Amino acid sequence: MPKYRKKPVVIEAELYRPGLEDGFKDAFVSIGQVVRGEKIKIQKRPFIHTLEGDHIISPGDYIITGVEGERYPCKPDIFEKTYEKVE
Numbered sequence: 001m002p003k004y005r006k007k008p009v010v011i012e013a014e015l016y017r018p019g020l021e022d023g024f025k026d027a028f029v030s031i032g033q034v035v036r037g038e039k040i041k042i043q044k045r046p047f048i049h050t051l052e053g054d055h056i057i058s059p060g061d062y063i064i065t066g067v068e069g070e071r072y073p074c075k076p077d078i079f080e081k082t083y084e085k086v087e
Helices: 076-082
Strands: 012-015 023-034 037-050 053-056 062-065 071-074
Touching: 023 053, 037 071, 053 071, 062 076, 071 076
Parallel strands: none
Antiparallel strands: 012 062, 023 037, 037 053, 062 071
């Protein structure tokens, strides 16, 4: 099977902080175990609009702005494996 390497592209990214979201949505949140499963509640969570639809943002996520100006969240462990800082 042929192998491919991602072309080097410089992107902008910053750790999520309040104010970077596009709004807040209701989302299910686990609040611990109960006798017959997990207890959940609905909570407002920040989100951003992406090319694939709205994505919930979590504390610690990076918000990446791609080469066409598109934005999307990225979990910190994936971000650190995929990107390195450009000076």
